[in-house]
Amino acid sequence: MTPDGSSPEGACDPVDDAVLAARLFLVEPTLFGGMVLRGSSPARDALVAAWGEAMDASGRPFRKLPGHVDDERLLGGVDIASSLATGRAVHQRGLLEQCEGGAVVVPMAERMEPRVAGRLAQSVDEGRGPALILLDDAHDADDAPPASLLERCAFHAELGASRAARVDPLGTTGADLDGVAALKPTALEALAATAEALGVASLRPLIFAQSAARAHAALNGRKAAVEEDLAAAARLVLSPRATRLPPMEEEPPPPEEQPPETPPEPGEEENESQQPNPDAPLEETLVEAAKAAIPADLLAALAEGKAPRRVTGGGTGKRRKSGLRGKPLGARQGIPRGGARLALIDTLRAAVPWQEVRRRESGAGREDPIQMRKEDLRVRRFEDKAARVTIFAVDASGSAAAARLAEAKGAVELMLAQAYVTRSEVALVAFRGESAELLLPPTRSLTRARRALSELPGGGGTPLSMGLDAARECAEAVASKGRTPSLVVLTDGRANIARDGQPGRKQAGEDAIASAKALARMGVDAIVIDISARAAREGAALAEAMNARFLALPRADAHQIADAVQAAQPSRQAA
Amino acid sequence: MARFPFSAIVGQDEMKQALLIAAVDPSVGGVMVFGDRGTGKSTAARALAKLLPPITAHANCPYGGSKEDAERYPDVCGGGPLRKRPVPFVDMPLGATEDRVIGSLDLERALRAGEKAFEPGLLAKAHRGFLYIDEINLLEDHLVDLLLDVAASGENVVEREGLSVRHPAKFVLIGSGNPEEGELRPQLLDRFGLSVEVKTPTEIETRIEIMRLVAAQERDPEAFEAQWAAEDEAILKQVARGKNRLEKLEPGEDVLMDAAQLCLAVGADGLRGELTLMRAARALAALKGAKAVRREHLVAIAPSALRHRLRRDVLDETGSTVRITRAIEELFG
Numbered sequence: 001m002t003p004d005g006s007s008p009e010g011a012c013d014p015v016d017d018a019v020l021a022a023r024l025f026l027v028e029p030t031l032f033g034g035m036v037l038r039g040s041s042p043a044r045d046a047l048v049a050a051w052g053e054a055m056d057a058s059g060r061p062f063r064k065l066p067g068h069v070d071d072e073r074l075l076g077g078v079d080i081a082s083s084l085a086t087g088r089a090v091h092q093r094g095l096l097e098q099c100e101g102g103a104v105v106v107p108m109a110e111r112m113e114p115r116v117a118g119r120l121a122q123s124v125d126e127g128r129g130p131a132l133i134l135l136d137d138a139h140d141a142d143d144a145p146p147a148s149l150l151e152r153c154a155f156h157a158e159l160g161a162s163r164a165a166r167v168d169p170l171g172t173t174g175a176d177l178d179g180v181a182a183l184k185p186t187a188l189e190a191l192a193a194t195a196e197a198l199g200v201a202s203l204r205p206l207i208f209a210q211s212a213a214r215a216h217a218a219l220n221g222r223k224a225a226v227e228e229d230l231a232a233a234a235r236l237v238l239s240p241r242a243t244r245l246p247p248m249e250e251e252p253p254p255p256e257e258q259p260p261e262t263p264p265e266p267g268e269e270e271n272e273s274q275q276p277n278p279d280a281p282l283e284e285t286l287v288e289a290a291k292a293a294i295p296a297d298l299l300a301a302l303a304e305g306k307a308p309r310r311v312t313g314g315g316t317g318k319r320r321k322s323g324l325r326g327k328p329l330g331a332r333q334g335i336p337r338g339g340a341r342l343a344l345i346d347t348l349r350a351a352v353p354w355q356e357v358r359r360r361e362s363g364a365g366r367e368d369p370i371q372m373r374k375e376d377l378r379v380r381r382f383e384d385k386a387a388r389v390t391i392f393a394v395d396a397s398g399s400a401a402a403a404r405l406a407e408a409k410g411a412v413e414l415m416l417a418q419a420y421v422t423r424s425e426v427a428l429v430a431f432r433g434e435s436a437e438l439l440l441p442p443t444r445s446l447t448r449a450r451r452a453l454s455e456l457p458g459g460g461g462t463p464l465s466m467g468l469d470a471a472r473e474c475a476e477a478v479a480s481k482g483r484t485p486s487l488v489v490l491t492d493g494r495a496n497i498a499r500d501g502q503p504g505r506k507q508a509g510e511d512a513i514a515s516a517k518a519l520a521r522m523g524v525d526a527i528v529i530d531i532s533a534r535a536a537r538e539g540a541a542l543a544e545a546m547n548a549r550f551l552a553l554p555r556a557d558a559h560q561i562a563d564a565v566q567a568a569q570p571s572r573q574a575a
Numbered sequence: 576m577a578r579f580p581f582s583a584i585v586g587q588d589e590m591k592q593a594l595l596i597a598a599v600d601p602s603v604g605g606v607m608v609f610g611d612r613g614t615g616k617s618t619a620a621r622a623l624a625k626l627l628p629p630i631t632a633h634a635n636c637p638y639g640g641s642k643e644d645a646e647r648y649p650d651v652c653g654g655g656p657l658r659k660r661p662v663p664f665v666d667m668p669l670g671a672t673e674d675r676v677i678g679s680l681d682l683e684r685a686l687r688a689g690e691k692a693f694e695p696g697l698l699a700k701a702h703r704g705f706l707y708i709d710e711i712n713l714l715e716d717h718l719v720d721l722l723l724d725v726a727a728s729g730e731n732v733v734e735r736e737g738l739s740v741r742h743p744a745k746f747v748l749i750g751s752g753n754p755e756e757g758e759l760r761p762q763l764l765d766r767f768g769l770s771v772e773v774k775t776p777t778e779i780e781t782r783i784e785i786m787r788l789v790a791a792q793e794r795d796p797e798a799f800e801a802q803w804a805a806e807d808e809a810i811l812k813q814v815a816r817g818k819n820r821l822e823k824l825e826p827g828e829d830v831l832m833d834a835a836q837l838c839l840a841v842g843a844d845g846l847r848g849e850l851t852l853m854r855a856a857r858a859l860a861a862l863k864g865a866k867a868v869r870r871e872h873l874v875a876i877a878p879s880a881l882r883h884r885l886r887r888d889v890l891d892e893t894g895s896t897v898r899i900t901r902a903i904e905e906l907f908g
Contacts, residue, residue: 031793071672114713118669121709125617147756148710151612182790188783195782201775202613206782207789341672344680345737444712447754 015043015164017293018157020216021236022047025131025155026054027175027215030101032154032208033124034132036109036145039160046167047159048105048133054170061102061130065095067112074119096123099130109134109145117146124152154208156240175218183210183225190283194234197287198294199243209237227282231289239293246287331378346378388424388486389442389478390415393471395491396432397462405458408490408531410558415488415565416449425483427474428452431467433460434501438474442483461503464495464542465511468519475524487519487526488565489548493538509538516545527565529553579792580799581622582806585785586776587615592859593769593879594623595810597705597747599817600858604768604851605726605748607711607759607883614773615785616751620707623749624664626807628815630703631657637695638702639663644743651742663704665697665746669713676718677725677733678740693740698731701746711750712759719763722748726766768851769876770883772896817861824857826868833873833907840902843884852880874903 018037025032037044055062076094095104096119106112106120123129132153134145144150183191191209200206213233217225331343333350351372358364358371392412396405416426426449428440440452468489475485495508499515519526526548530539533554543550551564584591593606608616632639635653639660645652667676678696697706706722708714714722725731731744750767752759764770776782792799826834834852843849856872865872882895 071675114669118671118710118713122666122668125621147612178794182787182794185783185787188786189779192779192782192786196777196779201611203615203775203782203785204613206786210786210790211793341674443756445755 013043013162013164014157014159015047015162015167017236018043018047018155018159018162019050019167019170020232021155021157021212022051022054023170023219024212024215024232024236026051026058026170027218028177028211029055029060029103029131030127031211031215032131034103034134034149034153035155035157036134036136036150036153038136038138038156038158039162040135040137041159041162043162043164043167044135044159046165048135050167050170051103051133052105055103061099063095063099063102063104063130065104065106067106067108067116069095069116071115071119074116096120096129100128101130103131103133105133105135106145107135107137109136109149110138110143112146112149114146117149121146121148121152124149151202151204154205154212155236158240174221175215177215177218179223180214180217181224183213183230186282187213187225187230190230190281190286191234191238193283194286194290195238197246197283198238198241198290200238200241201243202241205237205241209233212237227285230282230286234286234290235293239290242290242294245294246291331380333375333377334379335374335377341380343378343380347372347376350378351376387483389427389483390424391427391429391442391471391474391478391485391487393429393431393467393487393489393491394456395462395464395467395489396430396456396458396460398432398459405456407558407561409453409456411490411561411565412453413446413450414558414562416446418562418566427478429467429470429474430456431463431470432458434463434497436463436466436470438470442474442478461497462491462495462508463497463499463501464491464493464508465499465515466497467491468512468515468546469499472515472519472522472524475519475522479522479524485524487524487548489526489528489542489546490531490561491528491539491542492530492532492536493528493540493542494536495538512542513545516542516548520545520547527551529561529565531561578622578625579618579789580803580807581619581626582810583788583792583799583803584615584619584622585788586781587619587773589879590616590619590771590773592876593771594619594749595626595814595817595862596769596855596858596876597749598623598627598814599862600821600854601745601747603854603858604766605750607764607767607770608749608751608773609754609770610751610773611753611755611775614775616773617707617709620705620709620749620751621664621666624662624705626811626814627662627704628811628818629659629661632660632703634658638699638742638744639704640743641703644702648741648743651740663700663702663746665701665704665706667697667706667708669708669710671697671718673718673721677721677731679735680738691737693733693738695742696731698725698744698746699742702742702744704746705749706746707749708751710752710756711763712752712754712756719760723763723766764883765847767883769855769879771879772882813862813864816864817858820861820864821858824861824865824868826853826857830856830868830870830873833870836906837873837877837902838881840906841881841885841899843881848881848884852877855880870907874907877903 018035021035025035037047052062072092072094074094074096076092076097120129120132124132132149134149134153136145138144150156188210191206191213195206195209210233213225213229216229216232217223220229222229331346348370351370354373354376355370358373359368362371364371392415394408394412412426412428425442425444426440427438427442428449430437430439439456440449443449471487471489475487478485493512494505495512496503496505498504498507499511526543526546528539528543528546528548528550530536530550530552531554539552540550553561553564581591590608593608597603597606608620610616630639630641632641633645633652633655634657635655636645636651637653638644638648638651640648640652642657645654674696676697678699679694681690681692681694684690684692708722711719725744726746726748729743729745731740731742733740733742748767750759776785831853834849834856838849838852852873855876857868859872859876860868863872878896878899881899885895885898
């Protein structure tokens with residue numbers, strides 16, 4: 001490794017830990033499920049290359065798995081092309097089977113389809129399939145590889161900030177895992193306590209951590225795991241999964257020190273807490289070591305008291321209008337690839353009338369197999385419903401909602417309940433004070449929605465334009481995933497915070513209208529509901545600018561609001 | 576990889592109880608397991624497969640049909656001598672296509688011989704056994720509808736690709752999922768007989784014990800399995816005995832009364848709640864080797880049988896389990 005020396009003394013490059021994790025992994029490749037490598041960087045490419053060399057050297061398969069791989073290729077099956085060419089069934093082995101005991105590299109894992117993720121998770125559970133090396137290039141926190149796979153990969157490393165350009169060969173010569181004794185009860189206890197302190201609830205990380213500790217001991221030629229091994233395991237396996245900061249006397253680092261534009265060096269946190277105190281109990285040392293290794297962005301989020309979204313969210317409901325499933329619509333001419341499936345009967349039907357002619361041409365007899373041409377191939381088409389995502393933009397400011405916030409919340413909950421019956425998704429944007437926030441990215445989970453709602457405070461100014469902009473961003477993200485957004489704005493329309501965060505009724509009003517017009521340009525289906533006690537014309541004007549329907553419901557309770565929205569929404573149509 | 580033995584699973588008693596009840600009496604309906612990741616949901620479900628007494632099936636029947644099946648579906652059952660075979664356990668992946676689930680045209684035979692033959696899918700494989708779906712809440716809608724229909728009717732009717740096939744598909748549906756990642760439609764939820772909630776064990780001792788056991792299993796799966804074989808065998812015997820005893824157990828009037836009262840008190844929708852409650856209580860009594868179905872069985876199984884059937888009031892934060900426990904306390908003290 002060649003860190004360029006700009007990092008503070010004593011701190012190491014993030015790639016060092018990733019290299020260590022890779023070496024632990026190589027001690028026994030079937031034990032750790034895989035590794036998540038976040039952030040594109042030369043270091044990551046170098047690590048993957050070194051990894052591939054090490055796997056090659058030990059005779060284990062190491063392949064790339066594109067995210068769009070189809071089931072036939074993944075699991076094996078009949079090779080349609082060669083079957084048609086030869087007239088007999090030709091079987092091919094699937095990628096998972098071919099890579100048994102090896103590893104597959106999945107680029108752009110955050111874009112992986114749930115169907116592929118399901119297969120991979122199952123293969124990891126069975127313990128036979130290849131280990132997964134997930135390359136995660138996600139930019140925002142809501143985009144992440146499927147949670148089911150994150151959970152099943154022992155190691156997570158953040159390499160976006162790494163300055164290393166080269167990675168030494170990943171040698172694991174002489175490491176004898178079987179020679180390492182099982183962890184002592186005190187060691188298990190320390191790992192469990194560390195997980196507890198970091199808020200790691202799942203049991204899988206714990207199991208990974210103890211294997212990692214033993215592998216680390218094996219790498220260092222020890223017969224039993226010592227404190228250093230446990231610390232490495234805690235650092236590599238438990239830290240990236242932290243959901244809270246361990247209780248500490250010292251202040252957590254203030255988040256302002258880390259401007260989000262420049263990814264900070266995670267190494268900066270590693271100051272005196274790195275030195276183990278010889279008198280401290282084992283678990284305290286481990287917690288210290290683990291805390292020091294919590295990735296910087298996660299640390300900042302935790303210090304602000306936000307639970308990281310990455311941990312809970314993930315591959316949920318990222319369904320696309322794919323045309324690969326749904327109700328069958330009939331077949332059309334085409335080549336079965338890219339997931340499109342062969343419509344066999346239609347293909348045969350297309351080929352049959354030509355058989356006489358073709359036999360004559362090729363001089364084949366009646367006993368010979370049916371002759372297929374490329375133009376005979378038919379693929380199936382499916383009708384798929386574009387999932388609807390209802391985005392609620394809730395005005396939680398003092399002016400509109402202080403008295404009515406409870407009704408608004410109740411209405412949102414009722415609509416959520418309705419939404420999950422119809423399998424549509426909901427998102428929630430709230431605006432108050434000087435900001436607007438996407439409280440709930442599109443989800444189908446009532447549990448998460450209810451939590452987000454109950455945590456929603458009221459009061460403050462009305463930054464209406466910010467709220468509308470946030471809603472528009474969410475709608476754009478939804479639309480880009482092939483789903484249909486529809487917007488429900490609950491407000492009184494009386495904006496008093498402008499887009500730049502300055503108070504002022506006039507500017508705020510103009511900004512709000514501008515934001516509303518941007519929504520109208522996008523063509524998103526919207527409805528504005530004025531729930532204040534006395535409806536004013538601002539709400540109606542806003543709705544007009546937004547090209548939305550307007551409802552004034554001054555005395556409605558939660559049920560009435562929900563019913564009104566339901567009635568006003570266009571009927572759910574198949575797209 | 577060798578499966579983790581059922582008896583070696585630490586804690587999670589409610590889930591284990593529900594799975595065993597479904598094994599004793601499949602007519603209870605499936606089991607839905609809700610819980611966070613890494614709580615042993617899949618481990619328990621998959622371990623169940625080994626705990627079931629073998630079934631007798633016609634050797635040539637692609638569906639593992641019994642004698643009754645052969646009479647009912649003479650066209651599809653291949654017949655042949657009756658042989659013992661293990662209970663099927665099908666692990667259905669989230670990404671399964673419709674073809675693989677319901678079955679499709681046998682491509683190989685169609686290509687080679689131009690024959691229109693049916694290649695059975697996962698539903699056929701699961702006949703008389705278990706169909707396990709991890710993350711069922713993320714399953715595609717049209718697959719969920721299809722599963723519902725087949726699970727309810729006990730047979731799979733295929734009318735596509737020029738095929739017209741009807742074959743038996745009676746299975747116990749076991750689903751698991753994390754409610755944080757999406758709810759299950761109430762229509763589907765209601766079809767599950769039992770629903771259990773699993774939580775990550777929080778006591779350090781339990782967590783350490785689990786780590787210890789998993790490490791031992793990873794180091795030497797065969798030895799570990801052998802070590803727990805006796806206990807797994809005991810459970811298998813218990814299930815087999817329970818299955819035999821089931822016929823003889825008939826809940827008395829008093830227990831029926833209790834069940835009706837309880838359902839009324841918690842406001843469980845529909846008759847399915849009462850039926851499941853009765854069946855589950857009977858299966859539990861059979862499993863425990865009791866001479867009669869008693870109130871204690873009913874109370875023990877009530878949360879699993881009813882928690883997913885309560886009318887949901889989204890504005891009420893009180894958990895279903897709490898409401899059931901409260902009703903039990905008020906009714907039966």
